[in-house]
Amino acid sequence: MEKSYSFLLCIIIISHLAPPPTVVAQPLSTNSRWIVNESGRRVKLACVNWVTHLEVAVAEGLSKQPVDVISKKIVDMGFNCVRLTWPLFLFTNDSLASLTVRQSFKNLGLLESIAGLQANNPSIVDLPLISAYQVVVGSLAKYKVMIILDNHISKPGWCCSSYDGNGFFGDIYFDPKLWVIGLTKVATMFNGTSNVVGMSLRNELRGPKQNVNDWYRYMQQGAEAVHAANPDLLVILSGLSFDKDLSFLQKTPVNLTFSGKLVFEVHRYGFTDGEDWASGNPNKVCGRITNDIMSRGGFVLDKGYPLFVSEFGIDLRGTNVNDNRYFNCFLGLAAELDFDWALWTLAGSYYLREGSVGLEEFYGVLTWNWCEPRNLSFLQRISIMQSPFRGPGYTESRPHKLIFHPMTGLCVRRVSLFQPLELGPCSESDPWGYTTGKTLTVEGTYFCLQAEKLGKPAKLGLFCTDDSSKWEIISDSRMHLSSKLKDGSNVCLDVDSNNVIITNTCKCLNNDSSCDPASQWFKITDSTRGTATKSDFQSTSFLYFLAKKLFASYI
16 A cells, blocks of 8 residues: 555656657757757657666666656656666676676675565566666667667766776776677667667766777777668767866867768766866856857867767755756857757665665765655756757747756746736747847737836836837856946846846946845847747737837827
């Protein structure tokens, strides 16, 4: 009875989320910086990482929930894709590959997990480890979830250290020849599996042996091997220095015999830069790190390749200042660039991680028992990123701007002409324009955004030539929108506790590290998404325009 109630509770908690439609998997390719399907329409990878590379070499969570329940949760939370990790030795070491799931757990002393597996996934307990991996792929296929197969490490275990023997070609556990054999075997195994759409060749290359020449030599070999074994797959290449650095591509492109399949990946976390976010001024840190991301990875978009940010994430308890500040900046960049991504991580807990049994993962979107989302507001916040802002085939609306608020994941919208502007779902936002004169206008109307009084709601007005109608993008973060009041004082767009758009004194423009400007960070984002029609507003705008003309002729 208790188990049934718990299962029902999981369904109730997750099912209220409104995910975008699942994508029917099919061979994907690239069109310049976009990933597209066979009809040429953009497919945005909005993935979550599902760990399968630790010592047990079994997908995490199967002792807590049935595999199909987990697959359905992934869809219910709005993800259309899984980055499914795998250790090289699972497919190249016969003694490991021949183990059954039960034996793998028993060898590690995880008897309680075996009992959980028998309760939740009895059909996999006595399967070979490779077959258990295929069962997970098949379960995700049932729910039309795309899969990126990620060779995370060679020897099963937690990743990553510069000195763990798995970091770079030639390390003790990283034989390039064996790696190519493993890539070929996995690509061949899933040839014809339509929801397996790509392979990430190696996670977080690193360590004292890393060098650019060997990167080109072996990554090109690996790419050719995967494409030869399974030409339907996207081939995803990671960079150096824990997948932070692709800057060498600025001078020398990858040389492959095939085209239309190449994607590059990078990683970025708050801790990538130590405690800089918590100890520094958030505007300055955001500007510096955004520039670093662009110069070492983001530039590939301008060179005509898709960018897959295959790992990012935060402590979902919400108490980590460093993570919280980083993520406000990261979401602004994600909206601006509209790249493909994979969140770290699905796991609410691990069977065994670094010697700890049942360790809870606070970066996990699911709780320890893999039942409910750890942080619903976080899922609602990233939901805006789970669908494309633009790209081939996305022409529901004419090109326009959205005024995106990273701290909430919402956009500036108006409910009616006589109510203040507020934050709301971006799907309900009006289309905005940002003119060369730096006015923010509601497209299809004569209205512009205006600053009126300090601490008071911003308004829509018709007289759009004074300073209160001009919005400069200021600060190192490039996310403050600043205007002038009639008395000449500078103000910034802000949000009050009721999500009403107001103007306030601009925050954190000096070197102060104790302040947090997140409520004032807005990103003006390009979009061709369909937006809510406001026919009543359009007609009201026209009436106001007539009134303005009549008033002008009268005087």
